[in-house]
Amino acid sequence: MATPRTDLNADLGEGYGVWRLGDDEALLSVVTSANVACGFHAGDPAGLRRTCAAAVAAGVRIGAQVSYPDRVGFGRRFVDAAPDDLAADVIYQIGALDGIARSVGGRVDYVKPHGALYNTIVHKEDQARAVVAAVAAVDATLPLVTLPGSVAARFAREAGLRVIAEGFADRGYRSDGSLAPRGTEGAVLTDTAEICSRTVRMVTACEVVAVDGTVVSVDVDSICLHGDTPGAIEHARAVASALADAGVRLRSFLP
Template sequence: MGTRRIDLNSDLGESLGTWRLGDDEAMLEIVTSANVACGFHAGDSLTLRRTCARSAERGVVVGAQVGYRDLAGFGRRFIDMDPDELTADVIYQVGALDALCRVAGTRVEYVKPHGALYNAVVTHEEQAAAVVAAVVALDAGLPVLGLPGSAFLRIAAAAGLRTVVEAFADRAYTPEGHLVPRGLPGAVLHDAREVAARMVRLVTDGRVTAIDGTEVQVQADSICTHGDSPGAVELARAVRDALTAEGVEMAPFTR
């Protein structure tokens, strides 16, 4: 039997100027943790300030979602960065978002990589270590959120950071327990009822069905629902409602 308490997180604050992405207002009524962009892959200063303020108003925990400096590619393109430069970029992003949080009466409570950086630090030792070094330098009390079995979480744990593992509600899994790359057919799931049933099984039984039909064990302290997917709000609400109906407590992993 898996845990009966779970966090629900989503990527928010990703609008930029007049370009609107997702429905942050609606998502903040559903999730317990917000992975807020930090201006490098998405998010302008006013959007981020408002997102932090609304998160604080609703009691939603704010995490810094750090990424590559890649607005044009939405942070989904790998960049072969010098580790020291990546460490500095992560410090810069978390520091900027934390300032906006503090003005809103809250603070950054965890760090999660975004997009291509999230995928890179699963296996890229140098970049994983660079992100960890940034968190340690800033605040060794900040938890980091990532994929089970990743180099990022292994290096973070060795550095004394609290590591938190997550599962993805709207993404398909490989038989090895990794995410199916977005460019492949079936990588992103859209059926809210199917996704909700998958997450109930994951939380209560620790298993999901992989893209090839095999059963995969997946551990999770938090479930991510992407805020920019079509039907994102309906999907997130379906997941929360289904878990609540099963008696699962929804609460931030930082509390």
């Protein structure tokens, strides 16, 4: 029987100028994939170049964390963007980060939408199609990281893109498998033991307990830990240890 394995990803490069958010280098010592901001919700060119260089040095895959243009709201506010405009924004972000990554010996290996855009394309078809079209237009070999069962996942498969189903270690779920909105009770988890037990259960049993107590089926390829969650590096190290104790190998979803 094959050893179970999973990818562990985190959002990085989310500082701006002298303002630093999270400990990128510490997280890069644990995760296998780095969702690097592209400047639209966070990140400045010099900082993103440092993050990409650190990811390359750590042997961690780089993903373009594309977003609505919303620095003030950290990309967590919905933007009613026209599909053509959204597609162009996504193309721009992938290209910009890929150029930065290549300048330090890396490249963009996948795409993961951030924040409100991520949650919107779970159900909003016109924006989901725009994101998928953008990825396909840049490079149809780039996988799209998204929530299992989302319309984005369906459209991506129809377009011939590889879909990476993602679970969240530190976020609450609703009974339909979507994420509980930030600001609602149980939406963000901070207890390390709970985060670890939920992650192991998602990976080994393919299920998670929703905020209302419902057991939800989830079959995921990658687990996300948010770099801006309080105690993020401690959570990441504890999750990696808990997965190892459960016989799960940490490995990128890419060869």
